[in-house]
Amino acid sequence: MPGITAPRVVILGGGFGGLSAAQSLANAPVSVTLIDRRNHHVFTPLLYQVATAGLSPGDIASPIRWILRHQANVSVQLANVVRVDVARQTVVLEDPAGGPAAVTDEVPYDYLIVATGATHAYFGHDDWATFAPGLKSIEDATELRRRILLAFESAEYEGNEEARRAALTFGIVGGGPTGVELAGAIMEIAGHTIPRDYRHIDTRTTRVILFEGGPRLLPTFPPALSDRARRDLERLGVEVRVNAIVTDVTAHGVSIGGDFIAVGNVFWAAGVKASPLGTSLRVPLDRAGRAIVGADLTIPGHPEVFVAGDMAAATSADTGRPVPGVAQGGIQMGHFAGRTIAREVEGGSSATDRAPFVYRDKGSLAVIGKAKAVAQIGRLEVGGFLAWLLWGGIHIAFLIGFRHRLQVLLSWFWNWMLNARDARLITGEAHLRIEAPRALGFDADRTPPSSERHVA
Amino acid sequence: MPGITAPRVVILGGGFGGLSAAQSLANAPVSVTLIDRRNHHVFTPLLYQVATAGLSPGDIASPIRWILRHQANVSVQLANVVRVDVARQTVVLEDPAGGPAAVTDEVPYDYLIVATGATHAYFGHDDWATFAPGLKSIEDATELRRRILLAFESAEYEGNEEARRAALTFGIVGGGPTGVELAGAIMEIAGHTIPRDYRHIDTRTTRVILFEGGPRLLPTFPPALSDRARRDLERLGVEVRVNAIVTDVTAHGVSIGGDFIAVGNVFWAAGVKASPLGTSLRVPLDRAGRAIVGADLTIPGHPEVFVAGDMAAATSADTGRPVPGVAQGGIQMGHFAGRTIAREVEGGSSATDRAPFVYRDKGSLAVIGKAKAVAQIGRLEVGGFLAWLLWGGIHIAFLIGFRHRLQVLLSWFWNWMLNARDARLITGEAHLRIEAPRALGFDADRTPPSSERHVA
Numbered sequence: 073m074p075g076i077t078a079p080r081v082v083i084l085g086g087g088f089g090g091l092s093a094a095q096s097l098a099n100a101p102v103s104v105t106l107i108d109r110r111n112h113h114v115f116t117p118l119l120y121q122v123a124t125a126g127l128s129p130g131d132i133a134s135p136i137r138w139i140l141r142h143q144a145n146v147s148v149q150l151a152n153v154v155r156v157d158v159a160r161q162t163v164v165l166e167d168p169a170g171g172p173a174a175v176t177d178e179v180p181y182d183y184l185i186v187a188t189g190a191t192h193a194y195f196g197h198d199d200w201a202t203f204a205p206g207l208k209s210i211e212d213a214t215e216l217r218r219r220i221l222l223a224f225e226s227a228e229y230e231g232n233e234e235a236r237r238a239a240l241t242f243g244i245v246g247g248g249p250t251g252v253e254l255a256g257a258i259m260e261i262a263g264h265t266i267p268r269d270y271r272h273i274d275t276r277t278t279r280v281i282l283f284e285g286g287p288r289l290l291p292t293f294p295p296a297l298s299d300r301a302r303r304d305l306e307r308l309g310v311e312v313r314v315n316a317i318v319t320d321v322t323a324h325g326v327s328i329g330g331d332f333i334a335v336g337n338v339f340w341a342a343g344v345k346a347s348p349l350g351t352s353l354r355v356p357l358d359r360a361g362r363a364i365v366g367a368d369l370t371i372p373g374h375p376e377v378f379v380a381g382d383m384a385a386a387t388s389a390d391t392g393r394p395v396p397g398v399a400q401g402g403i404q405m406g407h408f409a410g411r412t413i414a415r416e417v418e419g420g421s422s423a424t425d426r427a428p429f430v431y432r433d434k435g436s437l438a439v440i441g442k443a444k445a446v447a448q449i450g451r452l453e454v455g456g457f458l459a460w461l462l463w464g465g466i467h468i469a470f471l472i473g474f475r476h477r478l479q480v481l482l483s484w485f486w487n488w489m490l491n492a493r494d495a496r497l498i499t500g501e502a503h504l505r506i507e508a509p510r511a512l513g514f515d516a517d518r519t520p521p522s523s524e525r526h527v528a
Numbered sequence: 529m530p531g532i533t534a535p536r537v538v539i540l541g542g543g544f545g546g547l548s549a550a551q552s553l554a555n556a557p558v559s560v561t562l563i564d565r566r567n568h569h570v571f572t573p574l575l576y577q578v579a580t581a582g583l584s585p586g587d588i589a590s591p592i593r594w595i596l597r598h599q600a601n602v603s604v605q606l607a608n609v610v611r612v613d614v615a616r617q618t619v620v621l622e623d624p625a626g627g628p629a630a631v632t633d634e635v636p637y638d639y640l641i642v643a644t645g646a647t648h649a650y651f652g653h654d655d656w657a658t659f660a661p662g663l664k665s666i667e668d669a670t671e672l673r674r675r676i677l678l679a680f681e682s683a684e685y686e687g688n689e690e691a692r693r694a695a696l697t698f699g700i701v702g703g704g705p706t707g708v709e710l711a712g713a714i715m716e717i718a719g720h721t722i723p724r725d726y727r728h729i730d731t732r733t734t735r736v737i738l739f740e741g742g743p744r745l746l747p748t749f750p751p752a753l754s755d756r757a758r759r760d761l762e763r764l765g766v767e768v769r770v771n772a773i774v775t776d777v778t779a780h781g782v783s784i785g786g787d788f789i790a791v792g793n794v795f796w797a798a799g800v801k802a803s804p805l806g807t808s809l810r811v812p813l814d815r816a817g818r819a820i821v822g823a824d825l826t827i828p829g830h831p832e833v834f835v836a837g838d839m840a841a842a843t844s845a846d847t848g849r850p851v852p853g854v855a856q857g858g859i860q861m862g863h864f865a866g867r868t869i870a871r872e873v874e875g876g877s878s879a880t881d882r883a884p885f886v887y888r889d890k891g892s893l894a895v896i897g898k899a900k901a902v903a904q905i906g907r908l909e910v911g912g913f914l915a916w917l918l919w920g921g922i923h924i925a926f927l928i929g930f931r932h933r934l935q936v937l938l939s940w941f942w943n944w945m946l947n948a949r950d951a952r953l954i955t956g957e958a959h960l961r962i963e964a965p966r967a968l969g970f971d972a973d974r975t976p977p978s979s980e981r982h983v984a
Contacts, residue, residue, distance in 0.1 A: 111677060111954045128586035130951040137725040138952065147727045150681045150954075177685075210955055221567060221591075225606040229633075269593040271603045475942055479935070486931055495586040496594065498567040498606075499666055 082181035086136040088402030089187030089381030096410025123216035124257035155352035190382035193343035200321040204338040243335035246342030247284025249438040256441035297446040300455040358385040367428035375423040380405035389428035538637035542592040544858035545643030545837030552866025579672035580713035581949040611808035646838035649799035656777040660794040699791035702798030703740025705894040712897035753902040756911040814841040823884035831879040836861035845884035
């Protein structure tokens with residue numbers, strides 16, 4: 073353990089940015105405290121597979137303590153951060169005992185790395201969140217899984233034909249990688265995994281509609297790959313609607329301007345906004361609530377406060393282009409902040425002569441259904457099975473922990489060979505009631521189900 | 529699919545009893561509807577391993593539909609059963625849309641098999657449930673896992689020494705197999721799995737106290753194995769207290785008569801009571817709420833209504849002894865009910881000449897810690913590593929699905945080799961706040977944590 077005089081580095085958030093920062097400080101003479109409100113790091117690129125019952129939560133999440141167990145200069149604390157007091161150089165934590173504000177805990181720092189990430193943004197319509205949940209955490213993923221599986225359950229015993237069709241219609245808002253991957257996976261489940269499990273419905277009649285506000289899917293990919301993704305999705309049976317700006321989401325469906333589409337299950341993969349912690353930094357934020365940082369990823373006037381990952385509005389010093397909100401952005405920014413602090417603490421440099429942050433684009437990947445993907449890596453642009461192999465290899469390599477890699481590989485092999493999806497558990501309090509039909513708003517015009525149907 | 533005239537068999541519950549009944553009707557000319565309020569069957573003997581982060585929920589639970597997917601005469605319905613109307617031969621379901629009672633769904637039957645199981649019983653002190661949750665479902669298991677992991681998290685940053693010691697004390701009420709297995713597993717985690725993950729506490733100082741009301745642990749096992757279990761648990765570090773009848777459970781601890789023991793985390797493995805559905809059958813119930821059934825497992829005056837598993841107070845025709853509330857009891861009763869119905873529907877026999885139910889005791893097994901167990905199979909009584917191998921082999925063999933067997937074997941191998949427990953996720957809404965200290969009731973006398981401690 074470092075001595076009493078070791079500089080205190082506090083890292084907020086155990087996502088890609090925070091973890092990468094902590095690991096970059098492994099050999100530095102500092103005392104690191106990493107604070108997160110969850111005890112686990114989530115490998116978010118595979119969250120959609122938990123949402124679609126292909127993987128279990130435990131396959132893609134690890135306790136942060138466990139990941140950092142060999143790094144003696146790091147303490148991990150499970151706590152909710154209320155705000156950062158940049159003037160006093162402290163982080164204010166929510167009192168875990170729920171007592172009066174007077175006993176609130178404070179953690180002082182010499183260096184701070186804020187990497188608390190982003191959450192969903194509904195373009196100012198927060199009321200849509202109830203009807204269109206997003207996908208950022210393990211809890212989000214199990215909630216999506218619950219909704220997807222309950223949709224088929226409620227359709228199986230729904231007497232009203234219109235309600236049944238709505239229950240079997242899925243709308244996904246946002247045509248980025250998450251939207252594309254969710255749409256493909258839901259279509260795979262409905263078309264190949266579960267048809268034989270149901271007696272009263274043909275799940276192959278399921279509709280999946282992907283709404284993208286812009287002119288093409290995967291806007292950050294080369295146009296040729298956008299086309300390829302659209303073609304592959306449509307071949308799977310997904311209905312792709314581009315230039316489709318969602319103007320309303322209700323319990324009954326989605327409005328695109330004046331056009332209303334009855335959709336029983338809407339999922340949100342469109343906007344993100346940075347964690348609300350940004351406001352307490354008292355610095356200019358961009359439209360998405362991200363802190364606008366300098367070339368060294370610190371906030372104006374505070375060279376000891378770094379912001380990394382989805383919390384930061386940063387630009388790459390070589391191209392002048394914004395750093396994208398992907399895992400690689402967080403990893404590279406966290407690493408930069410950690411290395412910068414390590415160098416200065418070790419006395420090799422000072423805050424006045426910091427090199428600027430340069431983002432290295434390692435490419436973009438998105439999966440489409442069972443064994444297809446699109447990939448752009450450097451000058452390589454490829455689709456189909458080869459891209460899928462690339463995607464699988466890269467994701468397995470980046471997963472934390474050898475055991476997880478083995479388990480995920482085993483699950484993928486199994487799912488692929490047998491069209492199985494074994495993680496199909498509906499869990500949570502609400503399992504006691506099938507809530508889907510009520511959410512669909514068919515209470516009033518619902519035909520009482522015929523009891524004869526049991527004599528099939 | 530059977531024709532319109534096929535007798536309708538309705539099975540309530542997808543546990544061991546219900547599933548075994550459905551499978552015994554695979555080739556019978558009947559139309560089966562299996563109703564459960566959850567979509568998945570749980571392999572309950574391994575639930576304690578989910579509670580102690582050794583396995584993931586998906587490893588021991590499978591969708592009921594998927595288990596029965598090849599059995600064309602079965603429909604599976606996700607619904608809450610409100611009551612059974614034995615006079616009108618219908619099962620009344622909760623209206624999934626939450627509408628007025630008038631639209632409540634009803635399912636008529638020719639034969640009914642009630643196998644809705646049991647829940648925890650607190651000897652008339654239902655208020656203890658908050659402080660001492662039990663272990664019957666996947667949700668229970670993830671709640672226990674959350675509490676166990678949060679106990680260490682709150683101890684790590686607890687400034688008050690008394691509160692910290694209480695947070696690291698676990699009390700388990702009930703010395704049957706579940707209590708013994710939980711106690712051993714928690715001691716294993718604290719002593720071997722996580723010590724290196726924490727910086728401020730030594731988790732090896734964790735106390736685990738097992739309270740048993742009777743004179744010996746595992747009362748249904750031979751006395752020599754009870755002694756062996758106690759010895760092995762004590763060698764692990766578990767404190768075993770027999771003849772310890774719990775008279776009170778609060779947020780602060782457990783009372784044994786006038787003796788109060790400060791325990792931060794209490795888990796309940798003592799009493800069970802049958803599902804409340806029994807009262808709607810309008811038949812005599814035993815003290816635990818189980819329906820007292822005849823030799824053919826049906827209720828008086830209704831040869832078409834079978835009760836199986838933990839819902840039934842049944843006796844074995846050969847010995848006159850009660851059938852124990854274990855997985856084998858459910859499996860054998862469900863099988864008996866299914867076969868009896870199949871024979872009568874096929875015309876081979878009538879309800880008046882039914883053979884009585886005979887329970888075949890296949891033995892008892894309980895695990896103690898990492899690689900020890902006690903086993904009684906026929907005349908064989910064995911403890912230690914050999915019993916553990918037996919236990920492992922039998923449980924793997926009875927798990928449903930080849931994939932689950934492979935995954936559990938892999939997890940066991942991994943946990944055993946590396947002392948790892950990878951499923952250590954704290955999930956659920958309450959992850960945002962560390963609730964343990966508040967539940968412990970240390971709000972008032974809690975010392976504000978020193979901020980200096982971050983400079984370790």
